Amino acid sequence: MSINGKAYIMGAYEHPTRKAPDKSLTQLHAEVAKGAIEDAGLTKNDIDGYFCAGDAPGMFYAMGMADYMGLKLRHIDGTDTGGSSYMIHAAHAAMAIAMGKCNVALVTLAGRPRSEGQGVGTTARAPSAPIAEAGFEYPYNPALASMYAMCATRHMHEFGTTSEQLAWIKVAASHHAQHNPNAMLRDVVTVEDVVNSPMITTPLHRLDCCVISDGGGALIITRPEIAKSLNRPKVKILGGGEAIKHQNGGEFDLTFSGAAISGPAAFAEAGVTPKDIQYASIYDSFTITVLIQLEDLGFCEKGKGGAFVSDGNLISGVGKLPFNTDGGGLCNNHPANRGGMTKVIEAVRQLRGEAHPKVQVPDCHLALAHGTGGILGTRHGSGTLIMERE
Amino acid sequence: MAEERIIPAPPVNPESKPYWDACAEGKLLVKHCTACGKAHHYPRTMCPFCFSDKTEFRPAKGTGEIYSFSVVKRGPPIPYAIAYVTLAEGPKMMTNIVDCDLDSIKVGQKVKLVFKPVEDGSTQMPMFTPA
Numbered sequence: 001m002s003i004n005g006k007a008y009i010m011g012a013y014e015h016p017t018r019k020a021p022d023k024s025l026t027q028l029h030a031e032v033a034k035g036a037i038e039d040a041g042l043t044k045n046d047i048d049g050y051f052c053a054g055d056a057p058g059m060f061y062a063m064g065m066a067d068y069m070g071l072k073l074r075h076i077d078g079t080d081t082g083g084s085s086y087m088i089h090a091a092h093a094a095m096a097i098a099m100g101k102c103n104v105a106l107v108t109l110a111g112r113p114r115s116e117g118q119g120v121g122t123t124a125r126a127p128s129a130p131i132a133e134a135g136f137e138y139p140y141n142p143a144l145a146s147m148y149a150m151c152a153t154r155h156m157h158e159f160g161t162t163s164e165q166l167a168w169i170k171v172a173a174s175h176h177a178q179h180n181p182n183a184m185l186r187d188v189v190t191v192e193d194v195v196n197s198p199m200i201t202t203p204l205h206r207l208d209c210c211v212i213s214d215g216g217g218a219l220i221i222t223r224p225e226i227a228k229s230l231n232r233p234k235v236k237i238l239g240g241g242e243a244i245k246h247q248n249g250g251e252f253d254l255t256f257s258g259a260a261i262s263g264p265a266a267f268a269e270a271g272v273t274p275k276d277i278q279y280a281s282i283y284d285s286f287t288i289t290v291l292i293q294l295e296d297l298g299f300c301e302k303g304k305g306g307a308f309v310s311d312g313n314l315i316s317g318v319g320k321l322p323f324n325t326d327g328g329g330l331c332n333n334h335p336a337n338r339g340g341m342t343k344v345i346e347a348v349r350q351l352r353g354e355a356h357p358k359v360q361v362p363d364c365h366l367a368l369a370h371g372t373g374g375i376l377g378t379r380h381g382s383g384t385l386i387m388e389r390e
Numbered sequence: 391m392a393e394e395r396i397i398p399a400p401p402v403n404p405e406s407k408p409y410w411d412a413c414a415e416g417k418l419l420v421k422h423c424t425a426c427g428k429a430h431h432y433p434r435t436m437c438p439f440c441f442s443d444k445t446e447f448r449p450a451k452g453t454g455e456i457y458s459f460s461v462v463k464r465g466p467p468i469p470y471a472i473a474y475v476t477l478a479e480g481p482k483m484m485t486n487i488v489d490c491d492l493d494s495i496k497v498g499q500k501v502k503l504v505f506k507p508v509e510d511g512s513t514q515m516p517m518f519t520p521a
Binding site for chain 2: 121122123126127130131132133134135136137138139140141142143145146147149150151152153154157198199200201202203204206247248249250251252254378
């Protein structure tokens with residue numbers, strides 16, 4: 001059994017807002033759902049499967065949202081691996097469709113951390129007592145950004161990776177964001193701009209960090225017969241992979257991510273290799289996140305990520321692997337502090353030929369979206385999704 | 391020398407209480423599995439490697455080396471260093487590096503155990519300083 005060819009992404013919608021103080025969180029979820037349903041050319045009543053994660057408000061997430069939107073469901077999935085949930089939801093939707101459990105799946109994400117004034121990266125979140133690891137971490141103030149910074153420190157130690165190499169990832173994202181009218185940061189930046197920006201948590205500078213934004217996005221995934229009946233380009237799901245990487249009782253290596261597991265699984269199911277991929281959406285909470293995932297996904301050897309990302313290699317029209325052509329989390333948006341949904345949406349745009357003309361990959365027919373959710377340096381969920389234009 | 395950060399008390403549960411009671415007395419304990427012989431951290435009743443429940447706390451040597459670290463410069467009022475230290479017993483543990491020039495910390499540096507009291511005085515956090 002495989003999900004290869006069993007389902008198609010037929011609707012994709014990204015909310016244009018980046019700051020939504022006058023909207024409720026539930027409303028944002030419903031607005032992105034409506035956008036994706038209309039993009040696909042379907043109606044709400046066609047939806048019989050719903051997928052969401054912990055960013056969905058209301059009683060136990062899916063229940064509250066189903067109530068608000070008036071959904072009549074026969075398949076539900078509240079898998080939550082943080083920002084990578086949405087790659088996993090897409091693969092799970094393909095599985096459910098393949099098994100006949102639903103015909104039209106809706107996936108939603110939304111959040112308003114910017115309006116709520118969350119200091120996400122530099123404030124450790126207070127745990128509740130039942131979390132086993134809480135006492136052994138929280139008193140040390142494991143600020144989220146510092147948990148990525150420790151991965152960068154170790155990667156630099158083992159492989160000689162430099163701040164200038166990491167900076168190229170932000171530079172590439174900024175080259176793309178200049179063409180996105182909705183992006184929060186549209187100014188093109190240089191390597192010098194990044195390494196001269198204030199140090200947040202060594203070795204990561206302010207411009208190594210993603211934005212904090214409100215917003216959201218949604219997907220509609222259907223069975224092949226329904227996809228054929230719709231008047232939209234067909235984006236076929238070829239393969240998916242998922243993994244959880246954790247501290248493993250204290251035996252772990254910070255230079256690897258769960259992508260080393262989820263990536264090969266997705267490639268095997270898709271029947272393609274990293275060199276076949278024409279466009280990649282790569283989770284970019286921080287520059288180091290991108291570098292480690294690119295290595296783990298097999299786009300370059302472990303330890304060679306610094307050289308791989310340098311000199312514009314991730315810039316569309318310039319380098320060999322165009323990435324995050326919407327500007328990504330580093331420049332465009334990071335709704336709900338969960339960047340996986342927008343990664344899938346930009347991959348769909350590329351495959352449809354609907355990316356901005358300045359960043360559109362010519363004849364893009366094979367794309368990958370990969371997410372890391374949770375925290376790179378403690379425990380995280382990885383989701384890899386490979387898609388093809390038919 | 392960095393100014394001292396106010397350290398919140400750890401949430402304690404029945405499983406972790408012996409660890410925190412020992413810390414209050416200035417002792418760091420590491421969980422060992424008598425079935426597979428491996429040590430792990432954070433401590434669990436069940437060994438995360440072989441899933442045996444034959445685990446026991448043993449006193450740690452209190453030495454190790456810095457596996458990785460980051461000096462947090464923005465956000466909190468006082469800069470501090472977060473780190474993973476590889477304990478002499480094998481497992482890596484999250485901790486802070488204290489009582490030193492934060493900008494001089496290096497990966498691979500040898501460190502030794504110190505304790506810092508938590509805000510409510512209920513226990514002390516095991517931390518490390520250059521050996």
